[in-house]
Amino acid sequence: MCMLLSCVHLIHQPLRRIQSWFVLPSRSFMDLKALVSSLNDFASLSLAESWDNVGLLVEPSPPHSVSTLFLTNDLTEEVMQEALQKKADLILSYHPPIFRALKRITWNTWKERLVIRALEHRVGIYSPHTAYDAIPHGVNNWLAKGLGACTTIPLRPSMAPSYPTEGTHHVEFSMGHTEHLETVISSIQKIPEISSLITVPARAEGEEQTRVSLNCTQKALLEVVALLSQNSLLYHKTEIMLLQKPLLPYTGMGRLCTLSEPVSLSDLVERIKSHLKLPHIRLALGMGKTLESQVKVAALCAGSGSSILQGVEADLYLTGEMSHHEVLDAVANGISVILCEHSNTERGFLSELQDMLTTYLENKINIIVSERDRDPLHVV
Ligand SMILES: [Zn+2]
Known part of the structure; x- marks a missing residue:
């Protein structure tokens, strides 16, 4: 009887309404404050480095509803143009587009123009940056997957944000x-x-x-x-x-990865190229090492990893960028170095993030990844 009634009900719907009922996705919107709260639960901003500038950086006047969340590694003007074309209501930019204090908002510099365009078009900007480096399901975890089967521990573990009791x-x-x-x-x-x-x-x-x-x-x-x-x-x-702050398991900066099976450096180079979808990466052979040398332990840090990697004992360092002299130091210690350019060691995480957030936010909003976001450096 119920089925019959629902059929009758559908028959009386105008055709256009029935079509939209079947075609439109079930996604709706979230209030910005609720969404930001959920994002902060997904990755606590207390895990970010103290020098960082994370969280909601640009907020349109409330109330602000978010139907489309736009993910990017870097928010350049070109990427902002794309976000506006795609009707983004909130941009999640992994790197904070505002880092140093802005003393004025004019049309003179590209960072200021980003703020103007965001506010004029009622688009918020949120940046998680090093909080996403630290979390167990974050950027460094994604980068470690490129090495193959391995066990990982953070190079610098995060401590719980507060003491277990009052006082120190x-x-x-x-x-x-x-x-x-x-x-x-x-x-x-x-x-x-x-x-x-x-x-x-x-x-x-x-x-x-x-x-x-x-x-x-x-x-x-x-x-x-x-x-x-x-x-x-x-x-x-x-x-x-x-009273020590307890260390958080699997959480922190960088990762020390012990491969389940040692692998030659040349094979590892191919794995990393495949994972990062790059035709070329830069390799410095450690002193006394060849492409056939076996790698058992790799230390990695997405982005610019020298401060985290410095002094770590490993067969290989994997990061986006290191200075010439930092590479020389590692090589002299017999450690090979692979550099992939800064954001190439971060950007691929966005696809995983899109899937994770879609589930975490229960499919309530549309989440898209920028197609114009890219590392500015190319091998030509
Ligand atoms: Zn970075």
Whole structure:
């Protein structure tokens, strides 16, 4: 009966409406604030380097709905033109198009023109940059896939964004003279930035004691230690522990990749070319190495990796760019170097990102990848 009713219902629809019902995709739109919140959940901006400029960089006046999210590695003026033609409502530019402070917004420089064009056409700009380098499912993870089967660990692991408890230090001490307990506790409570102050009855060496524990900041620690020193007869067995931020698994800058099976350098070059879809890459052979030398361990960093790769023991460094002298240093240490130009080691991630975000955002919006975004350098 239900089927019959729905058929009758369809028959009475105007033909044009029935067609659009079948043809139009189910995607709708998301409010910009909700979308930015989802993007921040997908990759926490707290994982970005402290020097970086990440997040929502350009915001049209609210409310702003996003139906089309446009992905690019670099937001050049040519790419902005493409984004406008494709009716983007938000541009996700991996590299932040605004990095240094802008003191004016005029038509004089291309970065300023990007802001003007974005706001005039009501297009937001969001940049995740090094947050995407750090996440387990991010740019470096994608680059490592080009090496073949391997286990990877971050070269510089990320730490959890906050301490597990308030404060940076944990202090514990015992007091045997309970008549002074109230005085000491009262003095401690007056120190700012003290938390989790707890007293517990304890017995040590046959004596009734009170075990006091607290958390505090570095600044408060100095005052706590000074107070305890003044009352040196009152306490003993003082312990001070640094509260470490826990390391996040599989998260951080660069990757150290141990291949399941060692592979010749020449074979690895072909794998990397295939993964990055490049006809040419640059290779510096490590001292004493040949194209037939076996590679077991490769250290990589998407983009400009020298600061992360420096001093790492490996058979190979893979990154976008390194200076002449940094390459000489690596080669002298017997480490071969493959350079692919900066953004060539990043851009291919956008296709994976498109699929991941489509699923993550439950297909609510249209997500497209720029076709004009490219590395400015070509081998001719
Ligand atoms: Zn980069």
